[in-house]
Amino acid sequence: MNRNFQFIGKNYFLFLIFFSSTLLNYSCSKKEEIVLPPIQVNAVKAIQTEVPIYEEFVAQVYGESDVDIRSRVEGWITSLNFREGSFVKKGTLLYVIDDIQYQTNVDREQSQLASAKTEMVRAQNELARVRPLAEMNALSKQDLDNAEASYKASVARVEAAEASLSNTKIELGYTRVYAPFDGVIGISNFRVGDYVTRAGTSSVLATISSIGAVRVRFQISEREYLRLTRFTQEELERTRKNVKIILADSTLYEETGEINLADREIDPKTGTLTVEARFPNPKGILRPGLFVKARILITTLPNAILVPQRAVIQQQHLSQVYLINESGEIKATPVETGPRTDDAWVILSGVKQGDMVAILGTTGLTPETKIEVIEQTWPEKSQNP
Missing domain, CATH: 2.40.50.100 (RNA polymerase II/Efflux pump adaptor protein, barrel-sandwich hybrid domain)
Structure with missing residues (x-):
């Protein structure tokens, strides 16, 4: 009995080993037969075009005239x-x-003026009486001098009363x-x-602003100022007349401004120069106090190579893109980037016009990775307006 049991057990053990081996071989053969589909990679072609380069500065809007109305x-x-x-x-x-007290002052001054005029008429009549008598030596020269002095004094009092009345009327008008x-x-x-009251901050009743046109003020650094001083007259004039502003919702204001002044000095506390541009405001969109970004045209790159910003991978001081060749192979390529413009990088070296550049989904890709290129339309809109 025991011998039979051992025989069966031994055969069962051999069967398990054979079955497991068969399953392992079957599984391995299945793995060898699995072929992964190619990874879809979005890509665009690098373009070459003329690119205007702008600098942006935090700015604030002021009315063309901002006046505190004071009492x-x-x-x-x-x-x-x-x-x-x-x-x-x-x-x-x-x-x-x-205006009760000011109207009362006017009435009082009018009364004093009337009294002064009456006195002047009396003095004038007295002088008219004394002069012929003095000429006939019926009255002394002293009497004539007194009469003339009295008349002149009465005229002065009338003039003083008139001035005082005018002042009270002005105050009444205020x-x-x-x-x-x-x-x-x-x-x-x-x-x-x-x-x-008429003094201090308590005299400001309200503020009124003229906004048919507005002033936009911003600060540029010493470095930026020195760069502008090296511009030619033509470049300066182009820069002066091509100022744009970006509103708080990131939209571009439709009107173009013009720089109309710069401060006389560099602020020693901040090391910046205040610049002011004037913008038309026909729709009244711009209000005093509004914070915007001033965008100034600095230069124009005639034959710049552009790729989307999302195609450039930056790690510390290294920038690279994934280039796709005609055989569909993908390769990480170091590049030298220039300024940014809208949603693009200017590439100074590493990419040429027409190169296919991968965007998104490049994580973990290697030259051996099978890919399917899906070419995207770019740019979707023209570069800087």
């Missing part, structure tokens, strides 16, 4: 006659300040505050019932 008299605000944030025309009545020019008025710092 020139003291008193209580009795009327607010505009809608905050709206467009107002030159001469529009904006504020009315309580109780009505008008828009100095066409523009957009901001939020009022005072409401009806508030007391305003």
